[in-house]
Amino acid sequence: NAGVTQTPKFQVLKTGQSMTLQCAQDMNHEYMSWYRQDPGMGLRLIHYSVGAGITDQGEVPNGYNVSRSTTEDFPLRLLSAAPSQTSVYFCASSYTSSFRETQYFGPGTRLLVL
Amino acid sequence: RKEVEQDPGPFNVPEGATVAFNCTYSNSASQSFFWYRQDCRKEPKLLMSVYSSGNEDGRFTAQLNRASQYISLLIRDSKLSDSATYLCVVPARYNAGNMLTFGGGTRLMVKP
Numbered sequence: 001n002a003g004v005t006q007t008p009k010f011q012v013l014k015t016g017q018s019m020t021l022q023c024a025q026d027m028n029h030e031y032m033s034w035y036r037q038d039p040g041m042g043l044r045l046i047h048y049s050v051g052a053g054i055t056d057q058g059e060v061p062n063g064y065n066v067s068r069s070t071t072e073d074f075p076l077r078l079l080s081a082a083p084s085q086t087s088v089y090f091c092a093s094s095y096t097s098s099f100r101e102t103q104y105f106g107p108g109t110r111l112l113v114l
Numbered sequence: 115r116k117e118v119e120q121d122p123g124p125f126n127v128p129e130g131a132t133v134a135f136n137c138t139y140s141n142s143a144s145q146s147f148f149w150y151r152q153d154c155r156k157e158p159k160l161l162m163s164v165y166s167s168g169n170e171d172g173r174f175t176a177q178l179n180r181a182s183q184y185i186s187l188l189i190r191d192s193k194l195s196d197s198a199t200y201l202c203v204v205p206a207r208y209n210a211g212n213m214l215t216f217g218g219g220t221r222l223m224v225k226p
Contacts, residue, residue: 035214040122042201042216043158058213090157092214099146099205099212100165105157 002026004106006091012112013081021076021109023091029104031097032074033058034066036087037108043090049074050097081113117141118204120217128225131192135220137202138184147185148203149176152219158201162187192224 007022025032033048045058049068063085065077074093078085089109094101119138127133139147146165150158162169164185168177175188189196202217 031212035216040218042118042218043214044216045213048213097212099214100163102160102163103214105159107157108155 004091004093004104006089006106006109008109009107010110010112012114013078014114015082017081019078019081021078021089021091021111023074023076023106024072025074025091025093025104025106026072027093027095027104028071029093029095030071031095031101032068032091032093033103034064034074034076035090035092036060036085037090038087046076046089048097078111081111083113085111086113087111116217117215118202118217120200120202120220122218122220124221124223126223126225127192129192129194131224132188132190133192133222134186134188135200135202135222136184136186137217137220138182139202139204139215140183141204141206141215142180142183144204144206146205147176147178148205148214149174149185149187150201150203150216152199152201154198158216161200189222192222194224194226197222197224 004025034046035043047066049055091106092103149161151161152158164176173190199219
């Protein structure tokens with residue numbers, strides 16, 4: 001099992017550019033989510049999905065879109081990058097949406113928006 | 115008040131020392147709690163789950179005080195490899211899913 005994979009590892013964007021952060025898992029997990037981590041603020045939930053075709057907003061969804069066409073993939077799209085979106089982005093997955101489930105995190109994507 | 119608060123540290127301790135971190139949470143309805151470990155520039159990984167009053171796993175002990183709304187993590191006989199940031203995590207129902215509310219983390223540095 002590769003677990004949760006994320007690409008790219010690093011990315012530099014200019015303000016206004018768009019891009020897609022990829023996330024995939026091979027554990028047949030129904031629940032997937034995206035978090036961003038900023039210094040001193042902990043991780044914050046951006047969007048989540050409880051299964052293919054179902055997505056919902058998290059705590060900080062503005063400026064991001066997601067889709068879940070398959071169980072395995074959960075891409076995060078930045079529509080028009082802003083410097084405030086400079087952060088480390090983690091994708092996570094778990095077998096179900098139960099809060100007793102262990103969340104497995106991908107290695108992260110470091111994004112710098114100039 | 116932040117939902118989950120931790121002392122950011124760093125806690126600098128010698129090898130073999132015992133060190134404890136506290137984490138306070140604001141949601142009195144929370145039933146489950148987690149400690150995640152995050153190494154520098156890496157993803158968080160689950161260290162321990164706490165569902166009742168506490169949990170012990172080798173050198174690590176987590177305790178829950180519901181009345182005072184805090185969770186503690188005790189590390190005995192610290193090793194160099196314990197150096198990391200420890201994240202206190204409180205999950206909560208969020209619409210159809212769940213949301214892990216993370217503390218800012220406590221940094222531990224174990225010195226020889």
